[in-house]
Amino acid sequence: MTSQEIRTLTDQYMMHTYGRFPVAIDHGEGARLYDPEGREYIDFTSGIGVSDMGYGYQPWVDAIAKQSNKLGHISNLFYTEPPAKLAQTLCQRTGMSCAFFANGGGEANEGMIKLARKYSFDKYGKGRATIITLNNSFHGRTITTLVATGQEVFHNYFFPFTEGFRYADANSLESLKAEAGEDVCAVMVELVQGEGGVLPLDQDYVQAVARLCRERDWLLLVDEVQTGVGRTGTLFAFQQYGVTPDVVSFAKGIAGGLPMSGILANEKCRDVLGPGMHATTFGGNPVCAAAGLVVQNTLTDAFLEDVQAKGTYLQNQIESMGLPCFGKTRGMGLMIGIEVRDGYTNKEIAARLIEHGLLVLTAGPGMRLLPPLVITKEEMDRGLAIMRETLG
Structure with a gap:
């Protein structure tokens, strides 16, 4: 099919729930994507942080083919090898105690919320179920994770919402304490607020929150749906903050492009959810788990150090261009945010770059770059050249 035929068919038969750019993608290799007519795009998005191994990564392709031929799916009433090995x-790489596998980020965060409330109910009974999240956060699009999201723009249309959330300002322990009460059971944070604009939390603040959680027996819940699986230059971002959460969620790049997510819990929380209390039909699918093992095998210490170096290179190069529309960059590893100056809009900038062959993302009022972790210097330089030529 041609690009136009794909767009026409999509508009006719799919719900219009996405503000799509007028580009159809047919195939890819490395960090390069191609439309049906063969036009090349440099990918600085990796499917919003999902395709961390890029496109056509042969070990990933081979693992999926091998496991698909062996066993595609069986229910969690039985045991299979790939999810056991992935867990x-x-x-072992995080110091956590156990894993639960799901399918998407919102579902993973729902599981984390359920675990926190069950932990508190078991110890303290009813009336201690409130979770404090941060303003400008984003935790998903289910009814409950929409409320957990600390952005008022998402709190509309779908009433009535789930109760039991309050919001504090990021990097302000005083604001967090002001929202505290006898009804609180957990604090839930993104260490880098992704959808909010790629805003890393201060390390001192995160460590102070962890201490407060220990003092009050609140669970520290860390949403690493976007920051996890090597994106920030360590397997999980919390490993750069000097804290260990009680529960951490993950999704996005965990299976390199297949739908998979989950949570990791510490020893204190490993037995909170028992049989019949939480489940998902496709969680721990053996094909997704086989793909996830390839991702883990690729994310060696040396590879993760290279991710940090690539992120530093991109930030330095973007700032050195002195583009009139861009201010400072920020981020961790290959999760990069760019300030957009007054007089410009991020959607306008994104549209211009995509038109000229560079796929980028927006976040909050700024730009967001999430290239495949395997991106080469040549591919980065080509993307930077498009940026310079288009916006200079």
Whole structure:
């Protein structure tokens, strides 16, 4: 099919829930994507942080083919090898105790919220179920995770919402304490607020929140749907903050492009959810888990150090261009935010770059770059050249 035929068919038969750019993608290789007519695009998005191994990564392709031929799906009433090995790898690399696998980021955060409330109910009974999240956060699009999201723009249309959330300002312990009460069971944070504009939290603040959680027996819940799985230059961002959460969620790049997510819990929380209390039909799918093992095998210490170096290179190069529409850059690893100066809009900038062959994202009022972790210097330089030529 041609690009136009794909767009026409999509508009006719799919719900119009996405503000799509007028580009159809047919295939990819590395960090390069191609439309049906063969036009090339440099990808600085990786499917919003999902395709961390890029496109056509042969070990990933081979693992999926091999496992698909062996066993595509069986219910969680039985045991299979790939999710068991993936859980073992994640726990051993993080110091966490156990894993639960799901399908998407919102579902993972729902599981984390349920675990926190069950933990508190078991110890303290009813009336201690409130979770404090941060203003400008984003935790998902289910009814409950919409409320957990600390952005008023999302709190509309779908009433009535789930109760039990309050919001504090990021990097302000005083604001967090002001929202505290006898009804609180947990604090839930993104260490880098992704949808809010790629805003890293201060390390001192995060460590102070962790201490407060220990003092009051609140669970520290860390949403690493976007920051996890090597995106920030360590397997999880919390490993750069000097804290260990009680529960951490993950999704996006965990299976390199297949739908998979989950949570990791510490020893204190490993037995909070028992049989019949939480489940998902496709969680721990063996094909997704086999793909996830390839991702883990690729994310060596040396590879993750290179992710940090690539992120530093991109930030330095963008700032050195002195583009009139851009201010400062920020971020961790290959999760990069760019300030957009007054007089420009991020959607306008994104549209211009995509038109000229560079796929980018927006976040809050700024730009967001989430390239595949395997992106080469040549591919980065080509993307930077498009940026310079288009916006200079």
